[in-house]
Amino acid sequence: MEMFIDPHIHVVSRTTDDYEAMRKAGIVAIIEPAFWLGQPRTEVGSFKDYFSTLVGWERFRAKQFGIVHYCTMGLNSKEANNIPLAEEVMELLPLYVGKEGVVAIGEIGYDDQTEAEDRFYRLQLELAKEVNLPVLIHTPHRDKKKGTTRSMDVSEEHGVDPGMVIVDHNNEETVKEVLDRGYWAAFTIYPHTKMGSERMVEIVKQYGPERIIVDSAADWGISDPLAVPKTAALMRKMGIPEEHIRMTCYQNALTAYSQSGQMDELDWLRPEPIDQRQRQFGNSVLRGGQEPKVEGSDFVEN
């Protein structure tokens, strides 16, 4: 079966139906970047529990559906603007960046491009260098082109190798510079605000598959956890070569993030049947010994 990686998805906000659909569509591994929750946090403890969820409960949940879950750790740019809180989060981060399956520092960068955002972005670039992890940059929704350029300028100022940086949420206006400067260019297929699948096909036609990564960034907003396999299907329909589909929807993400030493194809290629429920992973999302649903049914099973 064709395999996909969705290297940017906020699965804490998604249901088990989504997990089932993702697995069925061929998604074998996902990366969940630490981000904001829609509702701003006001206590450092909320960050602590969120970070713990990313390396704990959510990883377990994904595993029950046969999907390997990785994450990135960081203070997002929006919440960097609450300076006293941001300072506390920065003290917390070192406890999490070294954990298993943490494949990058991110998503970090700019939102409104304030002074506070700049300060915490720089501090986290330094942290990434110190622990030798890749960086995932979130480029701003507003004033995007300038924000993207600035993100790369500042990263270079701190001596971070562009090959270690994934710049996400690109569009037709930003992609050329990002690729020319040697960065990984990720595209988020997210209806209305970011990219659509059709535009993505055009970009791969124009720029080829080198260092281009497709993701969904599906979260609590109107978004699609199947954006990667759907875009791959459209690419195929539009005559994009198979190898280019594999690169942009699987291999490039793996190559970029495995620089962390924390992501390995064997993690999902190793034959370990999903349905080991009675053996290693009793049921807890699947409560009280209930059978995991394999195909959809039209009644609620006992």
Next chain:
Amino acid sequence: MNNSIDIEKTKNFLFELLEQQSETKSIEWLLQQKDKIEKEGSYLKFYMAFGQASRFFKKTLLKISENQKEFAYTLKEGFSPQTWDQLQTARSYLLLHFEEKEASSWVNALNKLFETADMHEQQSLYAALPIMPYQLEMKERAIEGLRTNISSVFDAVALNNPYPAEYFDERAWNQMVLKAIFMQRPLYQIQNADERANPTLAKILVDFAHERWAAGRTVMPELWRFVGPFINEENISDIEKVLQTGDPIQQKAALLACSSSDFAPAKKLIDQNPEMGNAVLNEEITWELIGEEFQYGK
């Protein structure tokens, strides 16, 4: 420090196990980290090393000789490192080098580590309870571990671990067994299960079985182990019902439960089913065998 475990001997034992089966560079790293933790005494150093151990040690089960198994028991009755992997052994080794003058500050530091731990780190910490320097002080934390829905973490507290039987009060113990049944964990891996059996638990489990039956579901056969010593007029009909299911593994469990009862009608049930009854009396049927068959098939 309470005297339930010789920390120095335990450190040496864990090191010996790791040295036999890990790469030289991993052992070198471990020794460096140990020195740092001892010298600097900083909890942050300890946390970082505890986390980064995953970069140096594998989650491969430890290979342990019979002698080593026995030696583990002399350190702590029930301590079963044969169920541990190399990574958690390395983490436990580091943990034993983290010292604080006061029990309370040690417990606080450990609690913080528990709160920020990933899945495998939590597993390591809960499984290490029986070799920790301050054990009684960790009781609330251990009970908190039972509230998880991550089965590998729950297992670390409940299975192959002498801690619950030694420290949990009846309420926590019963909660653990009931949840283990609910999550269908292999109950035969709960240590000292028979010593801690109690009538309250038996009653809870019979109620649980009724609830499952009412919903048209079955219960795992190992459940009856905890009912056996408390079979009485009220619940003997439940045992009879299990015998009538026609499912051999359930029937074996019902008769094995009867064998631990002094209640005459229970004894009679064994006589009425001579073939299986004899196998029970000859110890050809055990809770381990029933549990293994239920979990993994024959």
